[in-house]
Amino acid sequence: MAKVIINDIPVEALNDASILDAAKEVDIFIPTLCHLDLESFNIEHRTGSCRVCMVEVELGGRSKMMPACCTPVQDGMKIKTNTPEIIQIRRTVLELLLSDHPFDCLICAKSLDCELQALARQFGIDHLTYTGERSSYPRDTSSNAINRDLDKCIMCRRCETACNEIQTVKVLTGYKRGFMAVVAPPEMKPLNDTNCVFCGQCVNVCPTGALTEINYINPVWKAINDPTKKVIVQTAPAVRVGIGEEFNIPENESATGKLVAGLRRLGFDAVFDTDFSADLTIMEEGHELINRINKNENLPILTSCCPGWVNFMEYQFPDLLHIPSTCKSPQQMFGAIAKSYYAEKIGVSPKDLIVVSIMPCLAKKYEAAKPEFINNGVPDVDYVLSTRELAKMFKEAGINIAKLKDEDYDNPLGESTGAGVIFGASGGVLEAALRTVSEVISKTELKDVNFVEVRGLEGIKEATVKIGELDVKVAVTSGLGNARKILEKIRSGEAKYHAIEIMACPGGCINGGGQPYIHGDTTKLERRMKMIYTEDERKVIRKSHDNPYIQKLYKEFLGEPGSKKSHELLHTHYHKKREK
Amino acid sequence: MSEVTEYKKILPEELYRKLDSFVEDLGIDSKDPRKKGYLIQVLHKAQSLFGYLPEEVQKFVARKLGVCHSEVSGVISFYNFFTTLPKGKVNISICMGTACFVRGSEKVLKEFENFLHIKSGGVTSDGKFSLDVLRCVGACGLAPVVMVGDRVYGNVNPKMVGDIMTDCIKLANSMEENK
Missing domain, CATH: 3.40.50.1780 (Rossmann fold)
Incomplete structure (x- = not known):
């Protein structure tokens, strides 16, 4: 067991627990976006890629910003989860994510069910701080089951975990790098030209409107x-x-x-x-x-x-x-x-x-x-x-x-x-x-x-x-x-x-x-x-x-x-x- | 990994045999959880044999190392060095590393593009020459640097492009004759 202090509350947590888990023990909720914990199946996706869950960690007299979802607790850690600085960092992270995200929330299939939208609301983001180039890809509607709109992808890679680790169908990969990077089948092939089985587990875990069903209403x-x-x-x-x-x-x-x-x-x-x-x-x-x-x-x-x-x-x-x-x-x-x-x-x-x-x-x-x-x-x-x-x-x-x-x-x-x-x-x-x-x-x-x-x-x-x-x-x-x-x-x-x-x-x-x-x-x-x-x-x-x-x-x-x-x-x- | 691997192979079987024995010689234990770590090494070898890494080669490597095709494709797309399109017989690379860039490699690239009537990343219609950029070959003292195959040209300026191309044409012709 590791003894840590979170927002002045002492917590005892298992040695391999993350800061996120330890905080939950005392009902402190740290916002997350890319993280996904499917507890009943013992499946946890924690790439730490979005940086929304940043917290301040003090250990041995030094203090650092760390992602709560993938930082394990250590004895003696003093953790702050909601200082003005942390909240500002989270807001900046969200604003940067939004800077490469289309603003068609009103006409998005995922509207009101979107985790990015919910966070933007939670953090009261009411204007665009950063504007710049936006990535744009043609929609993949090649199959009659799954609609892929990569413009809305935030690279959390939950779909990759669902497809590759849970289902072992393995048609998705991180393709290219930097600003050009996407999560897609090899060579960005349309889904219909892959071994995709259309189980839709990728759609179930996608936090945004990047993956939805093909609609027959x-x-x-x-x-x-x-x-x-x-x-x-x-x-x-x-x-x-x-x-x-x-x-x-x-x-x-x-x-x-x-x-x-x-x-x-x-x-x-x-x-x-x-x-x-x-x-x-x-x-x-x-x-x-x-x-x-x-x-x-x-x-x-x-x-x-x-x-x-x-x-x-x-x-x-x-x-x-x-x-x-x-x-x-x-x-x-x-x-x-x-x-x-x-x-x-x-x-x-x-x-x-x-x-x-x-x-x-x-x-x-x-x-x-x-x-x-x-x-x-x-x-x-x-x-x-x-x-x-x-x-x-x-x-x-x-x-x-x-x-x-x-x-x-x-x-x-x-x-x-x-x-x-x-x-x-x-x-x-x-x-x-x-x-x-x-x-x-x-x-x-x-x-x-x-x-x-x-x-x-x-x-x-x-x-x-x-x-x-x-x-x-x-x-x-x-x-x-x-x-x-x-x-x-x-x-x-x-x-x-x-x-x-x-x-x-x-x-x-x-x-x-x-x-x-x-x-x-x-x-x-x-x-x-x-x-x-x-x-x-x-x-x-x-x-x-x-x-x-x-x-x-x-x-x-x-x-x-x-x-x-x-x-x-x-x-x-x-x-x-x-x-x- | 799928057991069905009936993909079409159009590249020479002999090269596949060479790649196969290269992987065998690595002596990778099939139970070794680190076997994925050999992927980049094998892709280097594959590209040196085939000249590029099309889907059929990717699938061969994936099967050989027991990883999925999507992962191989992801790795190839991440590294600039790997290419999924065939290059020309003679490949000309212009260094765009910091040192070469500040000493004018962009102008050198422009000159090559004008000479060959192709853009960086392209291949001439006769398949003889291809042009691309790379990031630092570790010879910054010679900046700007141009590489033709294994040969390095240092302190290049746009006026030297004609001479370098003369060498390239000779090289391409000698390759033709040797064939």
Whole structure:
């Protein structure tokens, strides 16, 4: 332990703690910008590049200005965090950052969610002290998921940590030097020409408007107001536990019913639930798992719900393309069923039926546009909006969902079970699969449907579950860096599992690249996760195979899980992608 | 690091073999966490072999050292010495270090630019000559300094550019003949 004095308050801190951490112990808050501490994942980004957190440190009779985020405490340090001189230094640092930053805050997608803007306000910066040359680059809108506007980049390099260290996708680098420096793919290639998997974790951590999503709000407004089209919407599990944050819905209150009511007020013809197709995924994937276990071949099975992870696998592990489940993701299953079964039911041609998805994800935008999910020019899913975009749409339309009375999803594609909703948190897909597979294999009803050992925000979770006579070994990983570790063990033959769930974003979809910004506050993720399991507990039916509308779908249309029709509509294949 | 490395190679396989054996001779332990430290050394060698560092060479080096391509690209873009575009057969570098600059190297550069009809960083259309600037070769007593390949010209003034170019043309021609 090191004894230090911060603003005349004695503090005892661990030897490797930073001044920033030590100050937090006694509720002294030092402003930061480039620093990011994702506590629940034990990930800390501290490059010390922005210099906003400067403090005065006196040690051995000498005093120095040091960045608090990356200076470890030392016994005997006397630290000042808020003298007029320090405040002036911070203001100068901010003014210098602003001198190379565009002033289009009013029309910036990140306005009011921007950490630089918040600091400028906090420090009362009301005029420009420094003017000079500004760096300017063309916007990268090459992909249909991520918008890169380097004019707004402040070189904090959080995105680089997210991409290279956490996700190990490694497409970003500090390119060139000095005033010319940017954070970009090699040779400043557009994102679409790289191995980017579009998980959007870079967008989640960007403090400014440099990284945002490609916005599809306008085409969705147009579709809703096109009288020749029938427009339906599906909402992913994790959206309902994120959207409330944008409307200050109390933390423990479910926003699901309000979300549905709001979507109806926007003018969608029917409001459906991706949880329904999550149940459908379990029927198909569970069937596949049972088959593989019975034949004891091609194990482990890997889940295939997450398009970020599917992209990662297609680029980085092309030799393992035979092991993931061939199931489409719930988003795509929904689209395929909507444009066949549902379109037929309501007597609308698939080309006049528009499917909009609300997703916590940016990779879903990429997924929906993949050629394998487009039939005769008609995509299974037409438009994908992130949770953040939907919140913007509600606000544009003057809808405050916090004020709305709860409403229910429409039928038949809106009825779901607890197993469907837990897809939103890491471990949920596997737990849902276990609920169904155990009952199918053992032919007895589960006493307890909760498989708590696969829940939680840890990056790699393992469990052995007894099903009948068999010990089923499962693993759950979230975050592509963790997925890489497991995949390498599978490749080397070191790891033996029956089933593995993989999600690209740390913690699963609750932390997806399209969710409301958490600005490093991972307690928000813990709350979202808790809410997911609360939603599950509130459901009367908690096992996918018990969903009456799923049973009806098989009876009326699909036949049985793994049937020819199922394969046509609900399964896909993977492609080896060339390294770019 | 990806296992798929099906990128197109258009540069001579023989040079790749030379680079490969250079890296092998370094005897880098694959488990050594400092192996990244060899990156700059390997890039120097690669540039001396290929003349420049295009994407295919970058990816080869990345794979060889177990680092990602983006990192290699970042390092190359940081250092002025490394180039991702091919240079001319004869490269002419004008020192823009402080000593050379105050003694008029900018005028020397202008003169070369006028003579060759290219800007600094460019290559003549016949691929024979390229022109660039560098920062201090450690011969400030001879300022301004011009380097042609390994050869150093000291106390250069704009009037000497014609003579230096005569040498350069001879050098380029002899390289042609040796080929």
